Amino acid sequence: MTKNKGQVTIPTDVDVIDDTLSLIEKWGADAIRDCDGTDMPDELKSMDIKRYATYYTTRKDNEWAKQNPEEIQQMYLMSRFYTAVDDVLRIPLMKHFYDKQLQVNTIDDIKRWWEVIDRTTGDVVDPSEWDYDETTKEVVLHKVDIFHAYTVSFLAFIIWDPVHMYNSLTNDWQGEDRQMTYDVRQPKTKEYAINKFKHYLEEHKEIDVIRFTTFFHQFTLVFDEYARETFVDWFGYSASVSPYILERFEKEVGYKFRPEYIINQGYHSSNFVVPTKEFKDFLDFQQREVAELMKVFIDLTHDAKKEAMMFLGDHWIGTEPYGKYFKELGLDSVVGSVGNGMTLRLISEIPGLKYSEGRLLPYFFPDTFYEGGDPMKEAKVNWVTARRALLRKPVDRIGYGGYLKLALKFPDFIDYVEKVTDEFRALYSKVANHQPYVAPFKVYVLNSWGKLRSWGSHMVAHALEYPETRIYEGVLEALSGLPVDVEFISFDDLLNDNEVLNKAGVILNVGDAYTAFSGGNYWANETIVKRVREYIYEGNGFIGIGEPSAYHKEGRYFQLYDVLGVDKELGFTLSYDKYNWEEKEHFILEGLPKDLDLGEKIQHVYAFDDTTVIRKTNKHINLASNTYGKGRAVYMSGLPFNFENTRLLYRSLYYAASKEDEIKRWYADNYNVEVNVYPSTNSYCVVNNTYEAQSTVVYKGDGTSFDITLEESEIRWFEM
Amino acid sequence: MTKNKGQVTIPTDVDVIDDTLSLIEKWGADAIRDCDGTDMPDELKSMDIKRYATYYTTRKDNEWAKQNPEEIQQMYLMSRFYTAVDDVLRIPLMKHFYDKQLQVNTIDDIKRWWEVIDRTTGDVVDPSEWDYDETTKEVVLHKVDIFHAYTVSFLAFIIWDPVHMYNSLTNDWQGEDRQMTYDVRQPKTKEYAINKFKHYLEEHKEIDVIRFTTFFHQFTLVFDEYARETFVDWFGYSASVSPYILERFEKEVGYKFRPEYIINQGYHSSNFVVPTKEFKDFLDFQQREVAELMKVFIDLTHDAKKEAMMFLGDHWIGTEPYGKYFKELGLDSVVGSVGNGMTLRLISEIPGLKYSEGRLLPYFFPDTFYEGGDPMKEAKVNWVTARRALLRKPVDRIGYGGYLKLALKFPDFIDYVEKVTDEFRALYSKVANHQPYVAPFKVYVLNSWGKLRSWGSHMVAHALEYPETRIYEGVLEALSGLPVDVEFISFDDLLNDNEVLNKAGVILNVGDAYTAFSGGNYWANETIVKRVREYIYEGNGFIGIGEPSAYHKEGRYFQLYDVLGVDKELGFTLSYDKYNWEEKEHFILEGLPKDLDLGEKIQHVYAFDDTTVIRKTNKHINLASNTYGKGRAVYMSGLPFNFENTRLLYRSLYYAASKEDEIKRWYADNYNVEVNVYPSTNSYCVVNNTYEAQSTVVYKGDGTSFDITLEESEIRWFEM
Ligand SMILES: [Mg+2]
Ligand SMILES: [Mg+2]
Ligand SMILES: [Mg+2]
Structure with missing residues (x-):
C-alpha cells in the first residue's frame, strides 16, 4: 500500500465495471462493495482488491418468512389514545399504522403480551375486561370508566423490513417483492440462518469482508397509514421483542415482563427518556444475548478466512458498540455513516476492533445526485466537518455508498473526492495511533x-x-x-x-x-x-x-x-x-x-x-x-x-x-482556525475550517506565536 | 344631586383650599378626602359636602408600638438558600432584608415558630441541631449533611409599615418618623385600637365616611438591604401571622401549624402557586377572624352615624371581598384603584355593599405630575380602558387620589377630568342597575x-x-x-x-x-x-x-x-x-x-x-x-x-x-368598536375604544345593520 493508495472503499454494480476500475485508480481505492439493490460484478471478483459483501441475516428470504410466520420479527406498538365516551370503547389498532409494514400478532397469547392501560389513572385494565375483534382489528373494552382515555400496547409482525421499505420508496424500486423479516434469535430461524450463512460463506470464496447489515434487530422505524414515517428511534429497542425473547428475559430477571417497560407511555423508552430500571435490565439482557449470537456469526466468518464487519445502523439494536460485551467479540471492523464530527467519533472510538470505516456523505442516491443537484457542496461540508474529528481520533478507512453510476454524472464531485481521499491518507499517516495533545483536564x-x-x-x-x-x-x-x-x-x-x-x-x-x-x-x-x-x-x-x-x-x-x-x-x-x-x-x-x-x-x-x-x-x-x-x-x-x-x-x-x-498553548486567535498537536511525532497542524481564506496568530506550546494565512479549508502541517 | 354633579371624590389638603372649591364646582365633586401625608383643611370641615377621612388601624402611633413591642405586626420570612460546605453552617437571616423595615422576632419561642429545612431532601432539621446567634443574626446548624442546602423560615417584626415606607421613599418625605405597625388582632392592641377608634369618632364629627386603609394586615411587601422591593404579593398572607394568631389557628383546625404552610418553598403561597389544603384552611381561618373584628369597627362607625368604606389595598389581607364572610359585614363601600378593566370589575362586583368607588389613574404623585410629564396620556388610556368595564358593571362613584397641588399645574388635565366626570355620570345613569345584554352562554x-x-x-x-x-x-x-x-x-x-x-x-x-x-x-x-x-x-x-x-x-x-x-x-x-x-x-x-x-x-x-x-x-x-x-x-x-x-x-x-x-347581534364589524345593550331601558351604546375616528357596520338585535362613524373615544347612545 503506497502513501497515495488504500484505506478507501467504493461501491460498485454490474453496470459500472469500467468506471469502477478507473475510480479505483483515481481515488486509490483498495476495496469495493455492493449495496442494498446492487450486485458485485463477476468481472471484479478475481481482481486484486478487497471485496465487501453486504450480508443480511434477517431478510432477503421471503420463502422462509412465509413458512415460519411465528418467527417473523415483532415490534411493540401502542395504539393512539382513545377516550371512552360510552359504555363500550373500541380501539382500532392499525388505523394509523401501515398495514403493508405491520400485522397484528394474534398467534401469541394476546392476554399475556398485550396491555390495555387507563391513561387517565395509569392503571392496567384487567384482561378479562377486553377482547380483540379480528375482523375490525379493534380491541373492545367492555367495562370502561367513562371519559377516561385508554391505549393498547400490542405486538405486531414486521412484514416489510423498514429499511428495505425506506430504500424501496426512496429509490422508487418497482415490481420488487417486499422483503419480509425473520427473527434470528428464535430457535428454528437461528438454526436456519446459521446454516444459510455457512452455505453463503462456502459459495462466496471471492468475498474478503462480510459486511453484516447488521445483525438481528432493526432500530425502531414505523410508518403510518399513508406509508409516511410516523416514529423513528435509532436507539430504539421496540423492534427487538418477541414472546420467545421476553420469556427468557423474565426468567433471567426474576420478575414479570410488562409491555409498558418498552412502551413507556408511548415514548417507546427512547433515548430521550430517563431509562427505568426495567428498561436498563432489558438492554443488558438483549446486549448479552445478541452478543452471544453475533459471536457465532463472527466465528463462522473467521473460520472461512474472511473478516467480519458490522454496519452501525439498520439492524444494529442490541449490539451496542460501547456496551459491556461488544469489545470481546473479535469483530474486525465497524462501518458507519459519517454525518458529522460526532458520528465520526462514535465510529472511530469503538473499542475492540481491528479497524473502523467511515462512510462519507453524500450517499450516491437520487435525492442528491439528480440533474441540477449540488453534491459537491454537501461533500465539502461533510469533509471539513468530519476532518475536525478525524484529527482527534481518525477512522482507519473511508468510503462511499450508493449507486456509482449516479456519481459519475458529476465530474467535479469525482475530482473533489480524489482530493479528499489523498488528504485523508496524508492526515491519517500523521495522526493515527498518536495520542494528540489535550487540555490539562x-x-x-x-x-x-x-x-x-x-x-x-x-x-x-x-x-x-x-x-x-x-x-x-x-x-x-x-x-x-x-x-x-x-x-x-x-x-x-x-x-x-x-x-x-x-x-x-x-x-x-x-x-x-x-x-x-x-x-x-x-x-x-x-x-x-x-x-x-x-x-x-x-x-x-x-x-x-x-x-x-x-x-x-x-x-x-x-x-x-x-x-x-x-x-x-x-x-x-x-x-x-x-x-x-x-x-x-x-x-x-x-x-x-x-x-x-x-x-x-x-x-x-x-x-x-x-x-x-x-x-x-x-x-x-x-x-x-x-x-x-x-x-x-x-x-x-x-x-x-x-x-x-x-x-x-x-x-x-x-x-x-x-x-x-x-489556554494560549497550541491556539489560534481566529476561531475559524484550530490547531492539533501530535507530540510523539513532533508535528502539529493548523486547520482552516471554513470555505474562505483565514489569517490568524498561532500560539505554540511554549507560548511563542506566529502569523499565518490559510487557503480555504487548508490544513497545513508543521514540525515542532 | 343634579345630573352634572355628584359621584365624584377629590383629594384635598390645607395648602389648596381655594382650588379644592373651584374643582368641586368644575368636576361636580360631592366628596373630598385626605390622603396619606395630607390633612383635611378646617375651612372645608363645615362645607355641605361629604368628607372622607383615611383611617389607619395599624399605624400612626409609634408610642403604642414601642410600648408593646411583642404586638408589633409580624411576617414570615425565609432566608436565602445556603449550601453546607463544612461541618457547621451559619445562615444569616437579615443579610438580604432591610433592617429598618424588619427585625427578627426572638421574643417568641424560635424553636417552635421557626423552621430550618434541608432543601435537598425537604426534611425539617430537628430544632436541637441549630441555634440562633443574636450578635451576628445567624442561625447556626451544628449538624449538617454536607453539600445539602438549607433555609430558615423565621418571624420578623414589621418595624416600618411597608406602605408608609413606600410612600415615604416615593414622595421623598424627609425628617418624618418611620411609622411602626401593631397588630390589632392581638389582645392588648385590639382593646387599645377599638378605644382609640371610638375616641376618634367622637372627635371627628365633621367626617362622614371612615375610609379604612385598610383593616389589619398588609399584603406582603418586603424590601432588601438596599431598600429596594425584593418581594411583593398583593394576595399574600405572610404578613398576617403571629404566634398568637397561629395558636388559635392550630386549635381550630386540630393539627400543628408549620411555617412551611406559609413559606411554601419560598414561594410564600402566592397567588401563582396551587394552594395546599393547609393554606386554604389558613385563609378561611383568617377571613373569619378578620371579618369578626372588621364588624366591630364597622358597627362602631355606624353607631357614630358615619359610613364605613374600605380601601381595597394596603392592609386588606383577610378581608377577601369575594370570600364567604365579607358580604354579611354591612360595610357601606369599597374604594379601590382602577388600573384597567379587570380592576374595575374587581371593585364593582363586590357583593354586599351600598356603593363602590373607583380611584382613577393617575394618582397625583410626583412620579407622573413632574415638569414635562404627560398625565393626560395616562388619564385617557385609563378612562377608555376602564369605560369598557364600566359599561358592563359600573362602580357607583369615581375619584382621584394624591396631592391636588401637583395636578393643578396641568390645566389640560384638569379640563380632561371634567369631561371624564361628566361622561361617567351620563353613562352611569343609563347603565347602573340595568342588566346588560349578554351572550347566550x-x-x-x-x-x-x-x-x-x-x-x-x-x-x-x-x-x-x-x-x-x-x-x-x-x-x-x-x-x-x-x-x-x-x-x-x-x-x-x-x-x-x-x-x-x-x-x-x-x-x-x-x-x-x-x-x-x-x-x-x-x-x-x-x-x-x-x-x-x-x-x-x-x-x-x-x-x-x-x-x-x-x-x-x-x-x-x-x-x-x-x-x-x-x-x-x-x-x-x-x-x-x-x-x-x-x-x-x-x-x-x-x-x-x-x-x-x-x-x-x-x-x-x-x-x-x-x-x-x-x-x-x-x-x-x-x-x-x-x-x-x-x-x-x-x-x-x-x-x-x-x-x-x-x-x-x-x-x-x-x-x-x-x-x-x-354572534352578529349587537355587534360591530370593526373590532375597535363595541356595542353594549340595556334591554330594560331600551337603549344601547356604540363605543370607540381607540384614540382615532372609527367607521363600522353595527348589527342590531334583529340582525339589521347600519353604518356609523365615531370620533376618537366617542360613546354614542341610541334608543332601541
Ligand atoms: Mg377532534
Ligand atoms: Mg421523523
Ligand atoms: Mg417587583
Missing part, C-alpha cells in the same frame, strides 16, 4: 446513558437533528474536534462508582428538563446533587447548557442553582425582584463576535446576585458564570454548532477548569 | 382560586403585569368589557359541587403549567378531567390558553389533549412525525388582521391529526380548534390585551359554544 459529559451512548446524546438517526435539539447537538459536535479528553458518564456511574470523577475536570450537563440528557429525577437524588456539588466546590468545573440539573423540587428548578448561579423562572417567583441583568466583560468572550447564537429555546433563566451575567436577551440569561468554592460554573442557554460557539465552549472549559492561563 | 374561568379571586387571576398589585403573564392578563382584561356573563370557578368547586357547571357555557383555563391558574396537580385528578371532558362532550365549549390542563402524566402534558386537539412537545416525542401544520381559514378570524400577537412565550405546541390549525409560528401552534363530541375547543398560545385579541376571544367564545349564528 478531563471533560465529563454527564447524562442518563453515559458511556453506552458515547457521542450519541440527542442523536436520532445519523446526524439528523431536530430544531428542538439543535442547541444541544452543537455541544458534542464542538467537542468532537476539540483538543480535550472527553468521557461519557452516567448518573448511575455517579451513584455506584466513587472513582468515576477521579481526575481534574469539567462536568457538562446538557439538555431539556426531565430528558435523559439533563437527567430528570436523578436530580431528585441527594447523592447525585451532593457528589457534583462537592466535586465542583473542590476546584473543578461545571458547564450547564439548556436546563441542566432541572427537577422542580423544594423551591428550585435547577437543582444545581447554587453551582450555576442561575435558575429558571417557572412562574412561581415572578414577584421576587431580580436585579442582576448587567452584562459584564468576560474571559470566555475574548476574540468572539458580539452577537452569539445561543438559541432562543430556553428562556426565563435569571441570575442570582453574585453571578456574573455575560449575555442576556431581554430578561433571559444566555450566558453566565459563577464561582463555587474553589470551582467554577458556566451556564449557557444553548450551543448550536458553529465555530464561534465551538470556541466559546473551549474557552468556557478552560475558565471552568480555572486554567485560563494555559 | 356562560363563561366559566376555571383556576385554583375560583370566586375568591374573581378578576384577580395573575394580578400582582393593581394592574401591574409581568412580561411573563402579559399573555394571560389579556384574557380577563378582554372579558371585563365583553357582553358575556363571567363566573369564576375553582377546581374545588368542580370536585365538590355537581351543579357548578349547570348552564350552557364555555370553560376557560389560562396560564402556565403547574401554576394555580392552569391548575397543576388538580389535572392529575381523574374526577376533574372526567367532569370537564364530559361537559364539553355534551355540547359545551373549552378555551385553553397557554398551558391549559398541563400536568405531565401518562404520556401527555395537556391532560385535556383530546378536548384541545393539541399537546406540548416536552422533548420525549420529538421522534414522532407531526404532519398537521397547514393553517386553515376559520370563523374566529373573520374581520381580524392577518398578524395577531398571540405571544411568543408558549412554544412547541403541536396539533393532532384531526385538529384545525388556524395560526402557527414555524412549528409552534398559536391558534387551533377542535371538535369534541357535540362540543368544541379552541387553543391559543396566549392572548395579550388589545382590541384584535379581544375580538378574537369573543369570536372564539361563540365558536366554542357552537353559537356562531348568533
